[in-house]
Amino acid sequence: MSVMEPVPHPVIRRLPKYLVHIQELREEGIEWASSQEIADALGLTSSTVRQDLSHMDLKGISKKGYETAQLEAVLRKVLGADVLHRVVIVGAGHLGRALAEHGAFAERGFDICGLFDQDPGLFGKKFGHAEVINVERLSELAEDVKVDIGIIAVPGQAAQEVAEALVDAGVKAILNLAYKHIHVPEDVTVVDARIMESLQELAYVLGTSRKR
Amino acid sequence: MSVMEPVPHPVIRRLPKYLVHIQELREEGIEWASSQEIADALGLTSSTVRQDLSHMDLKGISKKGYETAQLEAVLRKVLGADVLHRVVIVGAGHLGRALAEHGAFAERGFDICGLFDQDPGLFGKKFGHAEVINVERLSELAEDVKVDIGIIAVPGQAAQEVAEALVDAGVKAILNLAYKHIHVPEDVTVVDARIMESLQELAYVLGTSRKR
DNA sequence: TAGATTGTTAATCGATTAACAATC
């Protein structure tokens, strides 16, 4: 509840889930939600929900729970959903293009302001409202507009190189979709998101269940 | 090291990272890797690496480390990389198409054997080597071939419905890319992978650093 | 042999869950 205490990482990762669910409840016209109801919907325990929300600047009310309008506002604020984030995507392969064309990002405050690749055959092509630009011109763009987030959507071998280009351009937050760990300075935050790893996780589970 | 003890979840999620790194080392002709070397490359501690690998059926050697060939083999085995996994994708939007067209899955033992959508305008169109099929015909396909993994790549509102169709079709492992928690029976494993949530996590970090 | 590195036990750290007094 106190404003400046650090929110633990596992909690941060759950906040977007709360936000989505609460927005749904509001669309249905529901004004109050108890920790138990939220927990059931998201596959958590009510205890976890209360602990998590205790980090937010918000008070629940006994017998009623949390006011959905207030909860949505608080979550939007802490997740920066009301701030415009400028995002560049490096790599205009299938995945990079799909992201550029995916409308949901714009809806949630992520503006794709650049789509880069090294293949001249792609330069100038439009995906979503972004045009493919030579990756060498990344730093030029970064001089003009402050880039908040860089998405790495290139093959693994090129990931580290791209990461360094993003860091040089002053980007402090990187989403790494490449199948490779990247090394960055301490003041840069990296979040990994790899569909391949998730698939392999499932493959492991399938393997163990098959044996029994 | 013992064959049948359950491997903790955090360890499982790191195994794919080890595999990728070891494969790289082998391509470079490197035959031995110490826990410290692996840790540095992947941003872990040597202690974590040794603990993780102690779950594998493998022995390191003092002074040399782990034999990369052996380590790769063991990791491939435990992650089921040598088994063909039959995958269906439900949702032929930008993301679903990008996945179907993404060659890296086939390389790693994931065969996209079906791409489904509800939009008749898409039926018959080819992405990668998959043709878009009416989602109502999902169960038909499942009768013919054993589907191991289902990928949900539809908008959030449709996610639960699709999850149920997959469960009905006998799919026991689901990768959920939709922005919505899905409820499934106990014997079905769900892994969530949402780029939006990862972006929001970064947005949170940006928000907190901005304040200081 | 001396030194490096494993495998494993123990210590620490942190997250989740349980419990319950306070409160509406």
Add this chain to the structure above:
DNA sequence: TAGATTGTTAATCGATTAACAATC
């Protein structure tokens, strides 16, 4: 009032890190 639900403390659980004897 009685009952439901919060906010918070304490207990539990599990993962990571540290430490070190064993070993090559």
